[in-house]
Amino acid sequence: xxxxLRRAGVAGFATLGxxxxxxxxxxxxxxxxxxxxGDAASDFIPCMVxxxxxxxxxxFNQAGYEGITEAADKLGVEPVTVESAADTDFAPNIxxxxxxxxxxxxxxxxxxxxxxxxxxxANPDTQFSIIDDSSIDADNVKxxxxxxxxxxxxxxxxxxxxSKTGTVGTFGGLQIPSVTIFMDGFVDxxxxxxxxxxxxxxxxxxxxxxxxxxxTGGFAAGVEAKTAAQGLIDQNADVILPVGGPIFLSxxxxxxxxxxxxxxxxxxxxxYETAPDLKDLFLTSVLKGVKAGVVDxxxxxxxxxxxxxxxxxxxxxxxxDIAPFHDFESKVSxxxxxxxxxxxxxxxxxxxxxxSPSTPASAE
Numbered sequence: 001x002x003x004x005l006r007r008a009g010v011a012g013f014a015t016l017g018x019x020x021x022x023x024x025x026x027x028x029x030x031x032x033x034x035x036x037x038g039d040a041a042s043d044f045i046p047c048m049v050x051x052x053x054x055x056x057x058x059x060f061n062q063a064g065y066e067g068i069t070e071a072a073d074k075l076g077v078e079p080v081t082v083e084s085a086a087d088t089d090f091a092p093n094i095x096x097x098x099x100x101x102x103x104x105x106x107x108x109x110x111x112x113x114x115x116x117x118x119x120x121x122a123n124p125d126t127q128f129s130i131i132d133d134s135s136i137d138a139d140n141v142k143x144x145x146x147x148x149x150x151x152x153x154x155x156x157x158x159x160x161x162x163s164k165t166g167t168v169g170t171f172g173g174l175q176i177p178s179v180t181i182f183m184d185g186f187v188d189x190x191x192x193x194x195x196x197x198x199x200x201x202x203x204x205x206x207x208x209x210x211x212x213x214x215x216t217g218g219f220a221a222g223v224e225a226k227t228a229a230q231g232l233i234d235q236n237a238d239v240i241l242p243v244g245g246p247i248f249l250s251x252x253x254x255x256x257x258x259x260x261x262x263x264x265x266x267x268x269x270x271x272y273e274t275a276p277d278l279k280d281l282f283l284t285s286v287l288k289g290v291k292a293g294v295v296d297x298x299x300x301x302x303x304x305x306x307x308x309x310x311x312x313x314x315x316x317x318x319x320x321d322i323a324p325f326h327d328f329e330s331k332v333s334x335x336x337x338x339x340x341x342x343x344x345x346x347x348x349x350x351x352x353x354x355x356s357p358s359t360p361a362s363a364e
Contacts (some may be wrong), residue, residue: 067294149185156189169232174246177358225250
């Protein structure tokens, strides 16, 4: 059986961010010699610049920061990281890292694409990598991208299976491909459940065919995100997928205030683990292996094996997946996990084809 998400014209990739933090606060590079990295040079400096949310967003940027920290610790070197408070900080922050002799500079997200491209062109001997963007064609820029539609398809199926009201919903931060790819997969997963079970669970908040839906206009938790979530709750949705970093925090607040039994589906990280105050609300999370991708790129660059071939996370290479049901384990159908395992294998072997207008080109 082949399931294809309808293709529509959408441009670019993006990152998931949060409320602004301090900008330009990079730490000085360390002279610590390599202790555990074997052949890693003691003067190798891996660096990272966040999007406008900073590294404590409990989601996308945080996963990148954890990746560069883990890789640097393993190599016995000190990473240099700098946070951005606004789009205007991107270019100066990258220049700051270049001035500190960074060997590898990782940009967290599509919003940094222009600044990364300009810096890469001006500094051909510096290696760059960018998360959630594959628009830069340069020998010194390695994309780290993810086919999250595959994992979101599983989450949509699980949400439809769990729903008691027969309505589930989703909303996003900005209408950009690295957001809508989650929404595409989620809605088509719901539709696949209906096809298999003869049910009519509704997915509101996103129309795959028209590529239109509900967005807050940014990636900060706040009134807009809470209002968007409340709108879905008012339409009887009892599972909600907020796509956009910590906008899920406001969705959680809306659920608490409503007094209704509404579950959340997280994105990027296992939000059951990263947001313990809301852990009882999470049915599952759509996982994006940002940390693993960053570790891989840092390791290969330090070993002298850097190339511009994209790192593409899929179900097959475990670059995307869904989190365990945790506290919902006893609340979902006992048959659900087995069904998801079968669907996952079918996506991997191609008998179920999950595509989105935002599917990374090298994953098609």
